[in-house]
Amino acid sequence: MVPLGTPCPAFDLADPRGFRMSDRDAAGRPLLVLFICNHCPFVKHIRAELAAIGRDFIPRGIAIAAISSNDPAKYADDGPEHMAREACDAGYCFPYLYDATQDVARAFDAQCTPDIFLFDANHKLVYRGQLDDSRPKSEIPVTGRDLRAALQAVLAGQAVSSDQRPSVGCSIKWRA
Numbered sequence: 207m208v209p210l211g212t213p214c215p216a217f218d219l220a221d222p223r224g225f226r227m228s229d230r231d232a233a234g235r236p237l238l239v240l241f242i243c244n245h246c247p248f249v250k251h252i253r254a255e256l257a258a259i260g261r262d263f264i265p266r267g268i269a270i271a272a273i274s275s276n277d278p279a280k281y282a283d284d285g286p287e288h289m290a291r292e293a294c295d296a297g298y299c300f301p302y303l304y305d306a307t308q309d310v311a312r313a314f315d316a317q318c319t320p321d322i323f324l325f326d327a328n329h330k331l332v333y334r335g336q337l338d339d340s341r342p343k344s345e346i347p348v349t350g351r352d353l354r355a356a357l358q359a360v361l362a363g364q365a366v367s368s369d370q371r372p373s374v375g376c377s378i379k380w381r382a
Contacts, residue, residue, distance in 0.1 A: 207334055207372055208315050214239070214329035215313035219273065219303035222290040227301045232269030234327055236360045238353075240272040241311060241321040241378065242302075244292045245283040248375035249319050251342045255350045256320075257297035263357050270300035275311035276319070276379040284379070311378055318375040324356050324366070332360060335370035 214237060218228035229237065240256060242249045249256075260270055272293075278285030286304045293302040305311055314323060324333035333356035340346040352371065359366045 207370070208323070208331060210331055210334075210368065212331040214323075214325045214331070215310065217271075217273075217303075217305075217310045217313070219271075219301075219305055219310060221293070221301040221303050222286040223293060223302070225301040225303075227271050227303060229329065232271075232329075235267055235269045236327050236357075237325045237329060238263070238268055238270045238357070239314065239323045239325070240270070241275060241314070241316040241319055241323075242272050243274045243276045243281070243284045243319045243376070243379075244288050245276075245281055246319040246376040247342045251340065252320065252337050252348050252350075253296040255337060255348045257299070259350055259353065259357070260299045261297075263361075264299060266361055268357060268361070272298060272300060272302045273305050273310060273316075274302065274319075275305035275308045275316065277308075277381045279381075281379050308378075308381060316378055318373055318377055320375050321373045321378075322353060324353070324360065326360055332356065332366040333370060334373075336373045341374065
């Protein structure tokens, strides 16, 4: 796992719906970066909660960027033409950016979908880990408990617990 305190890597990416976002757009605000994709069953399992987190925390000052870095040549459902539809269907109120070169995923050392990184207002990493304990077919409800606790702590100016569990999901589909 990326060490806590690591600075947010620079990024500037486009969203197939016409949005563009960079890390600089969130200057002075906490920034949540979500590496997701369309086809992963782990992301599908939590997509409603990701949308709810956007609705709950963007009005409170958290900047959110979702990024897809998968190779659409091997996984056509993850291509930009499908991302716009997925963002609308899922109810994402944050940009769903396309990392065509996969350079951003490499800079973050993202490993899987979902892979979650929360940076404080100084863009230092304070949380990297799972949304919660729920997994597809686990019968554990999706609550966003772990990520929501980290977001609440950041907003309250408190330290985020260092007891963090890594995200579990599908590996990022890298180009050869």
